[in-house]
Amino acid sequence: MATVEKQVPSPSDEVLADGLTRRSTLKGMTAAWLGFTAATVVGLTATVRFLFPNVLFEPPTRFKAGDPSTYSPGVDERWKEKFGVWIVRNTESIYALVAVCVHLGCTPNWLAAQNKFKCPCHGSGYYVSGINFEGPAPRPLERAEITLSPDDGQIVVDKATRYLYERGQWSDAKAFVKMV
Amino acid sequence: MVPRWRQLQEQIVGSQIWKSIFRVGIPNTNRKRVLAMLGNVVLHLHPVKTRKSGVKMRYTWCAGGVTFFLFLVLTFTGLLLMFYYRPTVEYAFVDILDLREQVPFGIMREVHRWGAHAMVISVWIHMFRVFMTGSYKPPREFNWVIGVILLVLTLLLSFTGYLLPWDQLAIWAITVGSNMASATPLIGIQGPGTGLLKIGDIPLVTSTNDARFGLLGGRFVGAGALLRFYVLHCVGIPLIAAFLMAVHFWRVRKDGGISGPV
Numbered sequence: 001m002a003t004v005e006k007q008v009p010s011p012s013d014e015v016l017a018d019g020l021t022r023r024s025t026l027k028g029m030t031a032a033w034l035g036f037t038a039a040t041v042v043g044l045t046a047t048v049r050f051l052f053p054n055v056l057f058e059p060p061t062r063f064k065a066g067d068p069s070t071y072s073p074g075v076d077e078r079w080k081e082k083f084g085v086w087i088v089r090n091t092e093s094i095y096a097l098v099a100v101c102v103h104l105g106c107t108p109n110w111l112a113a114q115n116k117f118k119c120p121c122h123g124s125g126y127y128v129s130g131i132n133f134e135g136p137a138p139r140p141l142e143r144a145e146i147t148l149s150p151d152d153g154q155i156v157v158d159k160a161t162r163y164l165y166e167r168g169q170w171s172d173a174k175a176f177v178k179m180v
Numbered sequence: 181m182v183p184r185w186r187q188l189q190e191q192i193v194g195s196q197i198w199k200s201i202f203r204v205g206i207p208n209t210n211r212k213r214v215l216a217m218l219g220n221v222v223l224h225l226h227p228v229k230t231r232k233s234g235v236k237m238r239y240t241w242c243a244g245g246v247t248f249f250l251f252l253v254l255t256f257t258g259l260l261l262m263f264y265y266r267p268t269v270e271y272a273f274v275d276i277l278d279l280r281e282q283v284p285f286g287i288m289r290e291v292h293r294w295g296a297h298a299m300v301i302s303v304w305i306h307m308f309r310v311f312m313t314g315s316y317k318p319p320r321e322f323n324w325v326i327g328v329i330l331l332v333l334t335l336l337l338s339f340t341g342y343l344l345p346w347d348q349l350a351i352w353a354i355t356v357g358s359n360m361a362s363a364t365p366l367i368g369i370q371g372p373g374t375g376l377l378k379i380g381d382i383p384l385v386t387s388t389n390d391a392r393f394g395l396l397g398g399r400f401v402g403a404g405a406l407l408r409f410y411v412l413h414c415v416g417i418p419l420i421a422a423f424l425m426a427v428h429f430w431r432v433r434k435d436g437g438i439s440g441p442v
Contacts, residue, residue: 051394058398104356121352 059083065155068094068148068177075110075128085144085157086110086117088128093176096144096157097130103137117141131165140165145174225429227437234438239313243306247334248425250299257292258414265344267410269403272346296338303334315439323431326424333421340413346406354409355401361392368392 059082071094076087084107086097097117101108106121116133117126124135131140145161148154155177163175170176192198207213217228233239264283265275279286307327310316316324343354362368366377369390377384387399397404432438 048394051397052389053397056388056398058400058402105359106352106355121356 061159063157064149065096065157067154068179071155075112077110079157080107080110083157083159085159087146087155087157089179090128091179093178094146094155095170095176096146096159098142098144098159098162100142101137102132102139102141103135108141143170143175146177147174148177225426225433227433230437231440233440239441240438241305241309243302243309247299247302247306250295250302251421251425253295254292254299255418257288257295260288261292262414267344267406269346269406272344272406276345276347296341300334300338303331307331313439313441319435320431320439323428323435326428326431330421330424330428333417333424337413337417337421340409340417343401343406343409344413351401354405358392358395358401358405361395362390364391 063079063083065079065085065087068089071087071089073089073091076089079085079087080099084099086099088095088097099107101119101121101124103119103122103124106119108117108119108124108126111118115128117128117130118124119135119137122136124132124137126132126137126141129140130143132138143163143165145158145163147156147158149156161174163169163172203219204212204216207216214228217223217226227234261279264279266272276289279289310324310327339354339357343350362370364371366373367385367390368374369385369387369392371391374385374390375383387393393399395405395408396402397408
């Protein structure tokens with residue numbers, strides 16, 4: 001008895017219902033899942049990006065602080081409220097101290113009678129220079145970049161650039177303005 | 181002669197409205213009790229049968245129930261407070277004062293505040309009880325994890341609500357608290373590994389796109405932070421918490437009800 005060889009179609013070309021083959025079904029599902037994944041990634045990215053606006057209605061980090069001659073020796077608080085910076089003038093220079101406590105980020109007060117900066121949150125104290133001497137502050141206050149505008153000679157403060165005492169940066173060129 | 185009240189009763193109980201609400205009838209058999217529990221979306225979260233030990237105060241302390249009750253109180257009082265409180269720098273603080281001075285039963289705000297403290301305490305007590313009775317063990321380990329997430333959400337609700345009075349305590353507490361977000365690995369400006377993320381000399385993570393900024397909507401605690409915390413406090417976190425609570429209660433039912441003494 002001769003065996004009848006039956007032509008077995010390859011499983012991938014086997015026609016299922018409605019002309020679908022296994023191959024075309026897998027292709028379609030792969031495309032669908034890839035599309036779904038891509039759409040999810042795009043949607044999540046858009047959601048996260050939505051939380052970061054393009055324009056900030058906050059004071060700029062760089063501002064003109066007036067003519068150096070308007071500063072008398074000592075701590076000047078005129079920009080503290082708006083820009084969070086003290087301009088300090090001593091006998092030979094002017095520098096800008098950032099009014100953010102280096103302990104946990106509160107705003108210290110300038111206590112003129114005691115000649116020190118004192119943070120109301122946890123009691124960190126700093127000398128006029130910005131160097132810490134009491135409380136939990138681990139390091140001195142930061143100084144902001146300070147230069148003289150070439151146009152009108154006004155002081156320009158840029159809070160985006162900081163000078164740190166512990167890195168020996170307070171003697172850098174833009175960490176202070178020389179007064180003669 | 182059937183008395184009149186009996187006629188009326190049969191009329192009510194036989195009406196379509198009554199039958200559409202109470203479908204099983206009086207649950208006087210075990211089968212009917214089960215059907216009554218399973219046919220109701222609220223009741224089906226709860227176990228059909230509760231062990232004797234499950235209603236024993238000395239064993240459960242009812243800490244989870246108290247926590248859920250406080251959540252309901254806080255949802256209700258919080259909703260009332262939303263009628264008066266405006267989450268803007270201009271109005272937030274004075275609205276809080278007005279709630280105390282100008283609004284009848286402005287004590288609602290104190291109920292909300294003390295209720296919030298109580299909920300944080302009760303959720304810890306619940307966790308302590310579950311730990312001490314070993315109720316975190318299989319098959320309840322999944323529900324323990326849900327519970328830990330709910331604990332974190334409770335603390336986040338407490339944290340976001342803390343900013344809303346917009347007084348000095350609130351602003352500086354959130355300043356200090358949100359500074360922690362700057363220490364997030366890779367996406368916080370002071371976090372470990374963040375310094376490695378730069379193209380040439382330009383850092384990818386700055387003070388205007390790190391994790392803290394996303395939380396505050398600004399570089400410091402300002403109008404953006406107040407609004408974000410308000411939305412998270414009133415809508416975002418409660419929605420997630422309510423969903424997880426439903427999962428939590430349903431899981432208790434599925435894992436054999438409240439655990440009993442071994």
